[in-house]
Amino acid sequence: MKSTPLSRQGSRPARRLLRIYEKLLKTFGPQGWWPAEISFEMMVGAFLTQTTSWSNAELALDNLKAAGILSPEGISACRHSTLARLIRPSGYFNLKAKRLKSYVRWFIEACDGKTENLCAMDLAEARSQLLKVYGVGPETADSILLYAAGHPTFVVDAYTRRIFSRLGCFKEKASYEEMRAYFMKYLPAERQLYNEYHALIVVLGKNHCQPRPQCGECPLRRERHTYRQIAD
DNA sequence: GACCAGGCACATC
DNA sequence: GATGTGCATGGT
Numbered sequence: 055m056k057s058t059p060l061s062r063q064g065s066r067p068a069r070r071l072l073r074i075y076e077k078l079l080k081t082f083g084p085q086g087w088w089p090a091e092i093s094f095e096m097m098v099g100a101f102l103t104q105t106t107s108w109s110n111a112e113l114a115l116d117n118l119k120a121a122g123i124l125s126p127e128g129i130s131a132c133r134h135s136t137l138a139r140l141i142r143p144s145g146y147f148n149l150k151a152k153r154l155k156s157y158v159r160w161f162i163e164a165c166d167g168k169t170e171n172l173c174a175m176d177l178a179e180a181r182s183q184l185l186k187v188y189g190v191g192p193e194t195a196d197s198i199l200l201y202a203a204g205h206p207t208f209v210v211d212a213y214t215r216r217i218f219s220r221l222g223c224f225k226e227k228a229s230y231e232e233m234r235a236y237f238m239k240y241l242p243a244e245r246q247l248y249n250e251y252h253a254l255i256v257v258l259g260k261n262h263c264q265p266r267p268q269c270g271e272c273p274l275r276r277e278r279h280t281y282r283q284i285a286d
Numbered sequence: 287g288a289c290c291a292g293g294c295a296c297a298t299c
Numbered sequence: 300g301a302t303g304t305g306c307a308t309g310g311t
Binding site for chain 3: 105106107109110113114142143144145146147148149150227
């Protein structure tokens, strides 16, 4: 992936995105999501947290660890019914068991079950392949590529849509790819920046930008917003 | 009891 | 292509 042209890095949207990032970092501090040494756990976590709080996903991850199957081989060899039972706390357990199985099948075939092989793949090629795997949508693909493999790809989620459409960066109905492209156009292609930025967006969303807004002490309250609830 | 949480595939129009 | 629906548990 090419890095952002300097001309865009100095543009107004680029400066604004970085200003927002600094505000969030100052307010909430570094989030330290998913350090690189436990990468397969991050991949599994990306599925378990789909429409689910991270705390519930963690309960399921703990069960997988306790059962000794938190590895590509472990999940591959595990029966569907057993896997579903272990990940039950994360919700949608039958669905997620099926998705995990299909992902691990791809990961073993394409990467020999080794994260370093995923790291070594070209980002665009890896993303394209991942998006064809059952159960892997754009957010899950980008989460795996960024948090587990360290590729500089921006993760967009429901909070990103809600917050940055209200900030006027794109329309509320913008596609996932449009939103991702916006961040990647204006931010330098640095995995640590993308990692921390997404994590900070989630923290901001949880604290200040719920569907029913309650934005009294929002760190972005001085930014220009489409809706008063964040601005004020 | 209602609402929300770090989505995705599939059916239907 | 847009929109609706099923999938399910745990915390607040």
